[in-house]
Amino acid sequence: MLNLLRPAMRLRPLTASLDTRFATRSLHMTGVLRQFNNFDPSDELQPRIKKVIDPDNQTAGPFNNKLFKIADEPLYSAPATFQVALAKKSAFTLGLIGTYASYLFFHYPLLPDLGGYLALGLWIPFPLATHYLSPYVAKISRIYRRGEPETLENMTKDETVLIETISLIGRKPMCWIIHLKDLKVVNKRGGWANWEYTNPKTGDQHVFYVSESNGGFKMDRIWGITERNAGIDSGR
Template structure:
């Protein structure tokens, strides 16, 4: 049922609508225009500055990888190999992982420093300072252990001595798995052959990683966590290959 407004209220309402429409039609003053001016993000925002781990791909950059035997040392590959100019996959939680490693590292160092000050002052007993040191340092190794399989970016490895044909790209297809290091400020690479890639079972690492592959040098399994439904068709193809090699059918077939 429609209700008719009083004449005075209707006139005021109509005048208010006309005033709003007129103000919208008038051009904004230069000061107001600058306040509401939004430029294109791609033109003014450097995507690399937003990401916590930067990657600069140069023309003749040598790819360095880390194996299970190299620990903290990176092994350079032959100069004929290079990473793709753009990643196939970029993790949406990369900033969170890098921040967690930085914060827990800083918290642990601060706790050790304050525990030393407690001993130097002589006002606190040894058990109190030891407890502070242990409690502050424990989160860091836990974060390192839990986030060790986390993959920040995935690249395809190319051989510049071969023509970039479909046959050459599919033969011994190799991925460069980029991970964030212990400090949360740098990244390192690991090589994975697509033919060795599999989906992990439900009893591996408390269901945290979802990919498994063999180390090219040692032959031992390595575990990775890659967010599904990120990377478009190119990553769907890799997921489909890994699922097919694991006996899993999720409807992805390439």
């Protein structure tokens, strides 16, 4: 009888260890996903936004979660964020490979110098990707001031949004605090930029690209505001 029970007794510690292992793995995966989700609605995760650019103050720093609150649902999520980030990373990596290859060509006498100059040409995609892909907006979220009632009057009085773009080499997000009254519709960089922000204090301008086919009715009103700021009346 004891011999029959021994296999079952051996399985119990294995089952317990598997449960612990899966629980640890799921906890680890949750932590990883939270690190990549910069717009988690829970307040304790909002400080994970490392860098926020506030053009009014010309400063960059962590998101002030004590003064502002990010909306639970974003107004806009771009369809090709991963592809744009991958293109930026690939262009930068290609340039690094070209630099190393040119070093080999210039420092080894058996290799022609012409190959070194051609290898440096691998940096060409990087400025092109920077010029055309830097305006790409990954996410737009509304910002509320803490302590103020979320009434229609307060929400439309001085609307502020958090615009998330992709960094220079596609590794992390860059967040901009922008007032909607300072945004307008444009057509620049051959159609690769359709929004323009103008700093009312300094006159500095920064362009963004937002896909007009995404966002649904939530973005229709935002598009209407940016069009009216540009003197366009499309009926939105």
